[in-house]
Amino acid sequence: MKSAVETLNPTRVRLTVEVPFEELKPSLDAAYKKINQQVTVPGFRKGKIPARVIDQRFGRGSVLEEAINDALPKFYTEAVSEGELNVLGQPDVDITEFNDGQDLKFTAEVDIRPAIEIPDYSGIEVTVDALEVSDEDIDKSLEQLRERFASTSPVERAAAEGDVVVLDLEASVDGEVLEDGVAKGISYTIGSGQLLEGIDEAVIGLEAGGTATFDSELKGGSAAGKTSSVKVDVTSVQARELPELDDDFAQLASEFDTLEELRADSVKRLENMKRYDQATQAQEKVLDALLELVEVPMPEKLLADEIQTRKHNLEHHQFPAMGLDWDSYLEREGKTAEEHDAELGAQATKGIKTQFILDELVSKEQLSVNQEELTEHLMRRAASSGMSPDQFAQAVVEGGQVPMLVGEVARGKALAVVVEAAKVTDTNGETVDLDDEVEDEGAVTVEAGSDEETATEVEDAAEATSDKA
Numbered sequence: 001m002k003s004a005v006e007t008l009n010p011t012r013v014r015l016t017v018e019v020p021f022e023e024l025k026p027s028l029d030a031a032y033k034k035i036n037q038q039v040t041v042p043g044f045r046k047g048k049i050p051a052r053v054i055d056q057r058f059g060r061g062s063v064l065e066e067a068i069n070d071a072l073p074k075f076y077t078e079a080v081s082e083g084e085l086n087v088l089g090q091p092d093v094d095i096t097e098f099n100d101g102q103d104l105k106f107t108a109e110v111d112i113r114p115a116i117e118i119p120d121y122s123g124i125e126v127t128v129d130a131l132e133v134s135d136e137d138i139d140k141s142l143e144q145l146r147e148r149f150a151s152t153s154p155v156e157r158a159a160a161e162g163d164v165v166v167l168d169l170e171a172s173v174d175g176e177v178l179e180d181g182v183a184k185g186i187s188y189t190i191g192s193g194q195l196l197e198g199i200d201e202a203v204i205g206l207e208a209g210g211t212a213t214f215d216s217e218l219k220g221g222s223a224a225g226k227t228s229s230v231k232v233d234v235t236s237v238q239a240r241e242l243p244e245l246d247d248d249f250a251q252l253a254s255e256f257d258t259l260e261e262l263r264a265d266s267v268k269r270l271e272n273m274k275r276y277d278q279a280t281q282a283q284e285k286v287l288d289a290l291l292e293l294v295e296v297p298m299p300e301k302l303l304a305d306e307i308q309t310r311k312h313n314l315e316h317h318q319f320p321a322m323g324l325d326w327d328s329y330l331e332r333e334g335k336t337a338e339e340h341d342a343e344l345g346a347q348a349t350k351g352i353k354t355q356f357i358l359d360e361l362v363s364k365e366q367l368s369v370n371q372e373e374l375t376e377h378l379m380r381r382a383a384s385s386g387m388s389p390d391q392f393a394q395a396v397v398e399g400g401q402v403p404m405l406v407g408e409v410a411r412g413k414a415l416a417v418v419v420e421a422a423k424v425t426d427t428n429g430e431t432v433d434l435d436d437e438v439e440d441e442g443a444v445t446v447e448a449g450s451d452e453e454t455a456t457e458v459e460d461a462a463e464a465t466s467d468k469a
């Protein structure tokens with residue numbers, strides 16, 4: 001086999017491949033064997049039909065077609081390996097010349113990972129929010145804790161904002177009550193925004209036994225997206241009472257004996273949260289600065305596929321759950337289709353560019369992923385997915401998501417290297433020491449390389465994760 005590589009642009013090549021006819025013999029033999037198992041010819045046992053009979057009865061062309069379909073992937077892979085190409089996605093293959101007994105000639109155009117030069121990134125400087133916990137932050141945190149321990153008691157008066165009302169709902173569309181539009185005994189806090197739009201205005205001012213009707217667009221169910229006439233009956237009005245902010249409350253809501261101790265713990269928790277936010281902000285700003293430094297040619301087909309994937313996920317996975325279609329989604333976002341497509345394109349471009357740069361850094365810095373790092377990442381991903389660690393690990397291995405997971409960890413480590421080299425100061429001009437705050441969060445998930453060793457390592461990590469669980 002002979003192959004040649006022609007560079008069409010920095011992200012796409014054309015392979016020209018010539019295969020001597022004799023190298024097709026294994027695929028021809030396999031084609032005859034396959035056809036033998038699929039057809040019957042009177043006078044011959046199944047699987048024992050001579051090749052000449054198959055040629056006569058079914059045509060030599062069908063055999064050659066089957067053989068080429070079998071052989072092309074193998075010869076294409078050999079040509080990619082010979083050319084030392086890092087290909088992306090599937091090739092566009094064109095058979096340029098082939099006759100029985102003669103050489104097979106074909107071309108394959110395919111996107112490749114562009115060559116990237118990583119410049120010196122040690123000069124990156126970013127500014128993040130200062131780590132400051134105000135009295136207002138502390139008061140808000142304690143107020144939220146009081147809300148969690150609020151009690152309710154029935155009152156004989158009209159409902160007001162902040163009250164808890166018990167409701168019966170009945171939704172109708174075009175005068176017909178929906179089968180899934182009836183609900184009874186729903187407890188709702190007025191002003192929380194957790195039910196239908198317009199319900200607050202409808203129930204405020206009603207006493208127990210009161211009834212009102214209002215129009216609202218349904219967000220889910222059989223009539224999602226349609227405007228419904230909703231009848232609401234108030235069966236109970238309850239006032240919410242917050243506990244006093246004192247030592248008794250501290251003992252009720254925490255392991256502390258005094259309000260002073262609870263307040264001090266709130267300060268510590270808020271500082272930790274803001275420190276994590278600070279690290280995340282630094283990570284994002286350093287990444288943006290790195291993207292500005294590096295020129296990355298963009299593979300057009302890869303970008304188009306990524307945009308299409310994102311649109312498909314929106315339309316077929318997120319829209320049904322939210323009761324939306326494209327028109328209602330764009331209306332909610334306040335964007336035109338053109339504006340949304342431009343935004344989606346920019347997001348996809350940034351995602352692919354980020355992956356290319358961080359993968360190049362993984363190679364440049366010779367970063368690797370060990371089993372412990374992989375296990376820790378599995379545990380975090382499992383927690384965010386709502387699955388148990390062993391279930392998530394098993395799903396990753398069975399779903400062939402090993403390369404993606406390894407890539408996430410490696411790219412996270414690469415970004416951490418850049419963040420560590422950057423100068424990070426806060427808005428007060430103080431140098432920020434991020435220590436171990438920067439982890440492998442948020443690495444871009446675009447396909448990465450894989451091998452058997454990595455797969456085995458992930459399987460070991462999966463077992464380790466199950467043991468920890």
